[in-house]
Amino acid sequence: MVKIHLFFDTRIASSKATSYVNDVNNEYTQVLAEETASCYNPKTYTYGNGMNSAENAWEKDYYMYDGRGSVSNLTSQYGYNMVSYKYDEFGNQRESGWSNFNSYGYNGESYDYITGLQYLRARYYDPATGRFLIQDTVQGDVMNPLTQNLYNYCGNNPLNLIDPSGHSWEGTNSVISYIAEHEKQKGLEALKARESTKSRNVNSAAEAAAAMEYYALVGTARQCLIIMKTGKSIMNKPLK
Numbered sequence: 001m002v003k004i005h006l007f008f009d010t011r012i013a014s015s016k017a018t019s020y021v022n023d024v025n026n027e028y029t030q031v032l033a034e035e036t037a038s039c040y041n042p043k044t045y046t047y048g049n050g051m052n053s054a055e056n057a058w059e060k061d062y063y064m065y066d067g068r069g070s071v072s073n074l075t076s077q078y079g080y081n082m083v084s085y086k087y088d089e090f091g092n093q094r095e096s097g098w099s100n101f102n103s104y105g106y107n108g109e110s111y112d113y114i115t116g117l118q119y120l121r122a123r124y125y126d127p128a129t130g131r132f133l134i135q136d137t138v139q140g141d142v143m144n145p146l147t148q149n150l151y152n153y154c155g156n157n158p159l160n161l162i163d164p165s166g167h168s169w170e171g172t173n174s175v176i177s178y179i180a181e182h183e184k185q186k187g188l189e190a191l192k193a194r195e196s197t198k199s200r201n202v203n204s205a206a207e208a209a210a211a212m213e214y215y216a217l218v219g220t221a222r223q224c225l226i227i228m229k230t231g232k233s234i235m236n237k238p239l240k
Contacts, residue, residue: 032045033045051108062077069162072085087106122166123136132166
């Protein structure tokens with residue numbers, strides 16, 4: 001894959017072609033290395049649970065993330081904070097300090113620091129307008145009107161949703177984790193209540209009510225996660 005960037009050096013703008021080596025084995029393609037046409041000073045990336053670091057011939061910097069997975073800081077190999085980032089709801093970036101070494105930010109995705117556009121694989125997203133530049137090729141769901149707007153980003157709900165593919169929404173890691181943990185605790189409490197009714201030999205009606213509450217909570221958790229992942233409801237479908 002080759003992308004054209006504008007590169008500013010001493011206030012003189014010129015174009016350069018950058019080639020990327022991509023890992024296509026992930027659910028969402030990730031960049032492993034990049035270099036210019038002259039093969040001058042190539043950059044490589046390492047990954048763990050997300051992108052860990054970026055390295056070229058002169059420096060190696062490490063990525064730090066906020067609770068939703070956006071890059072919050074870039075630190076040097078010596079532990080110094082090089083640059084800090086903050087974002088509004090739609091990903092408009094405010095940075096403290098400056099680094100042309102980094103091209104990853106909101107939700108941990110690649111962006112062009114000249115145009116401000118974010119590369120979300122299928123399409124480019126413009127945080128300034130909160131919209132994609134082109135229509136989605138996925139036509140949406142007639143039962144979910146928000147998906148019928150083929151330009152909007154995450155159904156205008158970027159606080160809780162992300163769109164790494166450029167085609168479909170899913171919950172942020174922090175939101176999914178919160179819902180899953182919250183419903184897990186409720187489910188455990190309901191399960192304990194059911195076991196308690198057994199130990200006290202309470203009648204079967206009370207025991208059945210406790211079991212119904214537990215399975216309802218499991219269904220609620222599943223429903224929340226599916227809405228986060230797809231933007232669609234399965235409330236009328238039987239729980240398998």
